[in-house]
Amino acid sequence: MRAASLGVQLFVWLTAGLGGLSGAALAAGPSPAAQVDPSFTTRLAEARRAAAALPERGLAQLRALRAGPLVQGRLAARLVVDEAECRVLSDIDALLAISVADAGLALVTGGVNQSEHAPWLRLRACRAGMLLSEGRRQEGLTELEAVLEAQAGATDASAVALARLERGLYRSRQGDLDAGQKDLLEACAALKPLGNVRDLNLCLGHLANHYKRVGDTDEALRLLMPLRDAARHDGADFDDAVYTFGMAQVLQRQSRWDEALVAYRETSQAHERLQDRIGQGYSEHGIAQVLLKQGQPALALRHVERALALVDRPSDPGQYELIVVLQAELLQALGRPQAALACLDEVEGAVRQRQSLPAMADWMRVRAQTMRALGHWREAYDALTEARDLEARLQAQQLSEQSARWRMQFNRARDAEELSNLRRLYEQGQQLRRMQALALGLGVLLLAGLVVLALRKVRQARLLQAQASTDELTGLPNRRAVMAYVAQELQRARRPGGAMSLLLVDVDFFKRVNDTHGHPVGDAVLRHMARMLGEDLRERDRVGRIGGEEFVVVLPGAGLRDAQQVAERMRKRIAASPLQLDALSVPFTISIGVAQAMPTGTVEGLVEQADGALYRAKGSGRNRVMLCGAMAEH
Incomplete structure (x- = not known):
């Protein structure tokens, strides 16, 4: 769920039996030393x-195991337990997960042997993921790069795949969708032949999250449903809630609001029980999103x-910012x-620093709406x-041909053999090279269409403004x-x-003009007057109509006497x-009231002063200019 997905690790508790649930990445299985x-x-x-079923119960058992004789004095076993706890903590408390990983890694002082x-x-990979979730x-x-380069043998394959x-x-969460999808597909392809169902299911869960981001909701739902069903079969209540939440997100993406709302409420109640x-x-955040779409903002x-009240900034800063x-x-x-x-100002710095394209786009969109409501048009x-x-x-x-090709390669398979098929497809490098020119051409066409669409939206926005x-x-x-x-x-x-x-x-x-000649002529008089008022003004000067036959002229940098001269020329x-x-x-004439802004004055006060001067001009016979407070007639 972290950052509006199933979680920094898909709540990474995907490990409970053969269903691959609750902590899938916990299940690299003990090293040879630990398996003795x-x-x-x-x-x-x-x-x-x-x-x-219940993360706190699992944490208690892991901590008891670490403190017991089966782990004491055995570094490989200690690292396995620490990684398991790191994964369980990944969405409960990322900072504590980092602390657990640091404690285990600190025991490695002189290098590690083959079994360790x-x-x-794997523990380093878990720690790296938590560092990323905390914005580090x-x-x-x-x-992560260090783990990817550190593979020393076949036993390290699962650790490298998890990294x-x-x-x-x-990368996927940050909006780098092509690179993120490539990493996820390669990781799943590497995990498949290793035979660790839990690690593989973790990869499938993250892949489902990625497909939600790129808009392939059907494929995301296809991956999530068997994971949810397996969790229910094994009585893994927590994993059941996690996958149901993921399905709620898919239903929301598909605009199936009522179904999404039911699913979100179900997961909220489940997590409350847990x-x-x-x-x-x-x-609760998901429920609020759906209610907004249904027109119920209150x-x-x-x-x-x-x-x-449930998600605080220290424990989950990314999700806190989204909320x-x-x-x-x-x-x-x-x-x-x-x-x-x-609210926007509170999280601006954190959102910009996180460099997540989806989060930044959402923040900018809401800021634009807010500034428009405040009248700050620029x-x-x-x-x-x-x-x-x-x-x-x-x-x-999302529309890139490369992303579509990778997705197509992975999505067509409908059973457990899909990952093996994917690996064979990836080995067909010669065929991919022949398609490169075609893919590049299609990508350019897609991007060109996207640019045209973006420009059209900008023009529409300008027109609306x-x-x-x-x-x-x-x-x-x-x-x-x-x-x-x-x-x-x-x-x-x-x-x-100033x-x-x-x-x-x-x-x-x-009124006499309207009564004598009719309202169309009166409208023509106002248009004629608008053109005349705008003549000979400077670039920063502004003329506006504020209602009826009343206009305002704004003269930045002009004192009272300069403004009087401008007004007299207009008259x-x-x-x-x-x-x-x-x-x-x-023929028609105008009366003008002139006021100068005071250092401590307000907009309302300035308009009121000019209105008072205009009132005196009207009372003094019309067709004249009056200064605020000066009572001068010209």
Whole structure:
């Protein structure tokens, strides 16, 4: 479930008997040294089966085994037990999993012998996966590469395959879908002939997660269903809940909302019975996602709050960030954009540092929605553009011919022989080389189509933004847009040496124009006036219509007297330029109120001052300019 998947290790408790459940990667089986005593093998298997049903019970048995005589003084057995505990802890407490691995690895002071080498590498692979889940990217990747290069013999094959599995999982979660899928397929192909069902099932579970990410939900469901059924057959309640959660995610991807909601609620109740707060938190997050899609943001917010009470930042930072982003989206949907922005700001640094394309795209999308709701159009546009770019990069990988070819090679087989068939297909290098030119051409065509689609979406976004901020009659910025610009320039005017003035313009006797000539002529007068007001203005000046026959002119950097001169030119130009409609001439005049921004003033106060000056201009006979507080007539 970690990072909206089944888990950093698919809850990695995929080990309970032949079904390969609960800690699949636990099951590299003891090394030769550990297998000398059958009692050790028996007790280790019992602990793994216990973890499949209830992780805390399995952990207790593993810790008792480590402290007992079967492990004391035997490094290989100790490393096997430590890896098992690391895997069980992987979604309960990643930091504790790292601590357990560190304690075991610290015992290796002078190198390892042949019997100890494989469990040593497997423990390092588990630790590396946990480092990646905690955001320690460079450290985790370096450790994985070291494991991949350290294979000394055939007994190390499972450890190397698990390291490749960890790397593929990380790449897939980060949005590097092609490289991630290649690693996962190679890991599964390497594990198949080794005969370890539990390791193989772990790989299948992660592969199902990957297929969800690339949109192949049918294949993901096909892989998850037998894993879930085997868990139920073996009474592995915890694994049952894990796989049911994965199926709920697939149903959600397929927009089967009611079925997904039932499955999420089932897993939430199961994890509550198992006293697994992390698993319950993931399920509550899934419930909230579905409720949002069903148009119930208020109810969804309650489930998000439950998820935040269950999943804290230290124990699962990646999932915590996803929940907070969903919380922001719900707050914005409920008309609370300021609270939504606070949530986004809280996790921005962590999301950017994690460098996960899906998480970053989601964060940018919600930020664009929030900024739009706040009237911050520039910021909204920038966030939307970046979100579209991230989504386009993800879609490009999902549609790539290379990814499709690998997926096709693995998906066509429907039984246990599919991995062997995959290996044979991979050995057909000559055929793949012949297809390379064709694949490259198709990939270019797909990417070109994706670019066209992305550009079309950008144009649509720009059009929607323009429509939301433009007055339909005059083509000028509407009240919301021009007032946002006033607020922006007012902030600049507060700087040392800054200034800004505001003109409030009103058509004199506009009702008389409508009554005499009709509303179409009145509309033409307003359009004519909008064009006249915009003449001779500077690049930073703005004209907007705020309602009826009332307009606003924003003059950044202008003092009161400069603004008075601009207003006077506008008044004279309009008085001398009646509207000409065929044989009809419609003269009209305007009155203007002028106000200058004060260092401590507000947008509302500035508009109120200009409105007061306009009122005095109207009361003094109209067709004139009045200054705020000056009572001067021009």
